[in-house]
Amino acid sequence: MERKVLVEVSARHVHLSPKDLATLFGEGYELTVKKPLSQPGQYAANERVTVVGPRKEIANISILGPVRKETQVELSLTDARSIGVLAPVKESGDIKGSAPCKIVGPKGEVLIPEGVIIAKRHIHLTPATALEFGLKDKQVVQVKLDNGDRSLIFGDVVIRVRADFANAMHIDTDEGNAAGLNGDVFGTILS
Amino acid sequence: MERKVLVEVSARHVHLSPKDLATLFGEGYELTVKKPLSQPGQYAANERVTVVGPRKEIANISILGPVRKETQVELSLTDARSIGVLAPVKESGDIKGSAPCKIVGPKGEVLIPEGVIIAKRHIHLTPATALEFGLKDKQVVQVKLDNGDRSLIFGDVVIRVRADFANAMHIDTDEGNAAGLNGDVFGTILS
Numbered sequence: 001m002e003r004k005v006l007v008e009v010s011a012r013h014v015h016l017s018p019k020d021l022a023t024l025f026g027e028g029y030e031l032t033v034k035k036p037l038s039q040p041g042q043y044a045a046n047e048r049v050t051v052v053g054p055r056k057e058i059a060n061i062s063i064l065g066p067v068r069k070e071t072q073v074e075l076s077l078t079d080a081r082s083i084g085v086l087a088p089v090k091e092s093g094d095i096k097g098s099a100p101c102k103i104v105g106p107k108g109e110v111l112i113p114e115g116v117i118i119a120k121r122h123i124h125l126t127p128a129t130a131l132e133f134g135l136k137d138k139q140v141v142q143v144k145l146d147n148g149d150r151s152l153i154f155g156d157v158v159i160r161v162r163a164d165f166a167n168a169m170h171i172d173t174d175e176g177n178a179a180g181l182n183g184d185v186f187g188t189i190l191s
Numbered sequence: 192m193e194r195k196v197l198v199e200v201s202a203r204h205v206h207l208s209p210k211d212l213a214t215l216f217g218e219g220y221e222l223t224v225k226k227p228l229s230q231p232g233q234y235a236a237n238e239r240v241t242v243v244g245p246r247k248e249i250a251n252i253s254i255l256g257p258v259r260k261e262t263q264v265e266l267s268l269t270d271a272r273s274i275g276v277l278a279p280v281k282e283s284g285d286i287k288g289s290a291p292c293k294i295v296g297p298k299g300e301v302l303i304p305e306g307v308i309i310a311k312r313h314i315h316l317t318p319a320t321a322l323e324f325g326l327k328d329k330q331v332v333q334v335k336l337d338n339g340d341r342s343l344i345f346g347d348v349v350i351r352v353r354a355d356f357a358n359a360m361h362i363d364t365d366e367g368n369a370a371g372l373n374g375d376v377f378g379t380i381l382s
């Protein structure tokens with residue numbers, strides 16, 4: 001059986017804690033939905049922020065909702081180097097020891113002592129698909145992308161299984177560009 | 192036999208024709224050497240230019256010398272998208288049908304009708320190493336990079352053999368970042 005999965009390229013984005021949302025946008029402010037994402041309940045918000053590093057800043061960064069327990073900034077390595085931040089490759093949610101930055105919104109700014117990460121490539125699977133594919137949560141696989149003149153095989157791809165997931169592989173813009181992606185594509189899980 | 196090759200990440204850069212060098216820096220101007228590159232006779236110059244696309248510009252781009260027959264701008268896909276240019280993945284020197292841009296220097300500017308490319312990943316080999324590795328000019332191989340938490344295998348890597356080359360694989364910053372590279376690393380040629 002060929003194990004195919006939709007590959008989505010995640011652009012740089014920010015998740016905000018309720019407290020940081022209030023500081024950046026004002027007390028009681030709520031994010032508004034611009035576009036639902038593939039993962040159920042997740043959305044790109046209309047609101048945007050500026051992320052500031054020691055060397056440079058990047059304006060107009062998308063916020064993904066809903067709010068989360070902790071603020072997290074997901075950049076590509078290209079972005080992180082450009083703003084002068086030494087961010088580690090980590091799984092979403094695992095921000096301990098990650099990089100600091102300043103976030104600026106229309107009503108205020110926050111200095112986060114950690115939270116800037118380069119997202120580790122991963123695949124969201126429903127329990128049913130994980131069973132069908134013979135894969136388990138936290139398993140590490142290889143995924144082949146073949147999209148013309150920049151074919152490649154990603155190693156170190158983490159499987160994540162949860163009932164409220166939709167099947168999708170997430171990579172960042174550096175990884176999507178290294179594979180020459182332009183729009184939706186399917187990858188093949190190899191091992 | 193393990194076929195190992197040094198992997199170098201090429202940052203965005205420009206090669207200039209004698210005519211465009213004269214327009215950008217003044218008649219009779221000659222590039223000055225900042226740093227020799229791994230390929231014999233090639234160097235990063237002290238001089239820099241700004242590359243302008245329809246959406247944005249990137250300042251302070253390195254010029255690689257010596258001058259070449261035709262002007263060529265090598266960007267990452269991240270760069271090309273950011274300035275709004277639809278550049279194709281092509282081998283260096285093969286600029287036919289590639290993207291246009293404006294280049295601005297201290298003494299003038301040029302509008303090149305084509306010349307912006309995303310460099311196709313490739314390996315420079317001396318004839319002796321090609322023989323030792325059992326590889327031929329123009330052959331396409333896979334190369335495995337294993338640098339911690341972003342291991343991957345690049346497909347579509349073109350072998351280039353010439354007596355005046357030094358052994359080195361060249362990838363761009365998107366590709367280097369997708370592999371989590373930070374400094375020099377060796378890749379393994381797989382097939």
